Amino acid sequence: MFSEKLPVGSFVEKGIDWMTQNFSGFFTSIKEALSGVIDGTSWLLTIIPAFVFIILVVLFAWWIAGKGLAIFAGIGLSLIYNLNLWDKTMQTLALVGASTLIALLIGLPLGILMSKSDAANKIIRPILDFMQTMPAFVYLIPAVYFFDLGTVPGAVATIIFAMPPIVRLTNLGIRQVPADVVEAAKSFGSTPAQLLFKVRIPLAVPTIMAGLNQTIMLSLSMVVISAMIGADGLGRTVYEGITQMNIGKGFEGGLAVVIMAMLLDRITQCLGSTPQKSGKEFIKKLLGK
Numbered sequence: 001m002f003s004e005k006l007p008v009g010s011f012v013e014k015g016i017d018w019m020t021q022n023f024s025g026f027f028t029s030i031k032e033a034l035s036g037v038i039d040g041t042s043w044l045l046t047i048i049p050a051f052v053f054i055i056l057v058v059l060f061a062w063w064i065a066g067k068g069l070a071i072f073a074g075i076g077l078s079l080i081y082n083l084n085l086w087d088k089t090m091q092t093l094a095l096v097g098a099s100t101l102i103a104l105l106i107g108l109p110l111g112i113l114m115s116k117s118d119a120a121n122k123i124i125r126p127i128l129d130f131m132q133t134m135p136a137f138v139y140l141i142p143a144v145y146f147f148d149l150g151t152v153p154g155a156v157a158t159i160i161f162a163m164p165p166i167v168r169l170t171n172l173g174i175r176q177v178p179a180d181v182v183e184a185a186k187s188f189g190s191t192p193a194q195l196l197f198k199v200r201i202p203l204a205v206p207t208i209m210a211g212l213n214q215t216i217m218l219s220l221s222m223v224v225i226s227a228m229i230g231a232d233g234l235g236r237t238v239y240e241g242i243t244q245m246n247i248g249k250g251f252e253g254g255l256a257v258v259i260m261a262m263l264l265d266r267i268t269q270c271l272g273s274t275p276q277k278s279g280k281e282f283i284k285k286l287l288g289k
Contacts, residue, residue: 016142016145016146019146020145020146027146027147030147030152030156031147031148031152034098034102034152034155034156035150035151035152037098038094038095038098038151038152038155039094041093041094041097041098042090042091042094042095045090045093045094046087046090050077050081050086053077054073054074054077054078054081057073057077057263058070058073058074058077059279060267061073061263061266061267062278062279063278063279063280064267064270064271064275064278064279064280065266065267065270065275065277065278066275066277066278066279067277067279068277069263069266069267069270070279072262072263072266073263076259076262076263077259077263079255079259080256080259080260083252083255083256085234085237085252085253085256088232088233088234088236088237088253088256089233089234089256089260091151091232091233091234092220092223092233092234092235092257092260093260094233095151095154095155095158095219095223095226095231095232095233096158096216096219096220096223096260096264098155099155099158099159099162099219099222100162100212100215100216100219102155102159103159103162103163103166103215103219104166104212104215106159106163107163107164107166107167107170107211107215108166108170108208110124110167110170111166111167111168111169111170111171111174111208111211112170112171112174112196112201114167114170114171115170115171115174115175115200121171124167128164128167128168131160131161131163131164132161132164132165136157136161136221136222136225137225137228139156139157139160139161140153140157140225140226140228140229143156143157143229144229149229149230150229150230150231151226151230151231151232151233153226153229153230153231154222154225154226154227154229154230154231154235155226155231157222157225157226157229158218158219158222158226161218161219161222162215162216162218162219162222163215165211165214165215165218166208166211166212166214166215167211168211169207169208169210169211169214170204170207170208170211172207173203173204173205173206173207173208173211174196174200174201174204176204176207177199177200177203177204178203181199181203182195182199182200185198185199209268209269209271212268212271213265213268213269216264216265216268217261217264217265220257220260220261220264223235223238223257224238224239224257227239234253234256234257234260235253235257237249237250237252237253237256238250238253238254238257241253241254
């Protein structure tokens, strides 16, 4: 169709070079801010004694999901500690937590904007398609250009890759709020802000929580990929196991990632609901409420 190859790659390369040369101060500021958040979270998690952290997670898991998840949390986290992967796990938790938080802070307003404006929906949707379908490895290249090697470029790549689900499902959840409920709220004189924050968003919480769950899972899936550009945590353990042909080390790191993924998945699934077997319901029945 075309006599010559379109210079898409060289155009992108020149654009990245131009941004690196002209916005170096901006990217340095982002790098320092992200580094502060991730290092601060990691420090906070590592100063908590492991047994205290495990007890807190077990109690939280029992409170929101029940004894089954509490038992799994106790056994899983104790196994991670026994494998001497506790500090790496806390570094990974800090990376995933910071990436998810930033994805939420950007993604929730975007999802609300898409639900309120069909024009915004038409513009943002193909961008989300691009972000979600582009191979994750590709994000590492501009991240390294802008932020050098280390945990920060890994976090940036993770944020871009993991953000689309929370945007999409926030938009979907708000759009799926029944029209008769909205009309009833309007008939009682609700303002647009009251409609959004007291009717639409509360009713959309289960769908938004599903988006949060997917964002966390995608963040965890980037752990090993981010280790290729120097990110700390369990991903580095798995990556070292691969590069050193140390099957045992790689398997232990991968097992810790799986335990974390299952825990975070079950916990976030229960955040938007109240299972009958949860500790919360048990206490209510015990008190006769």
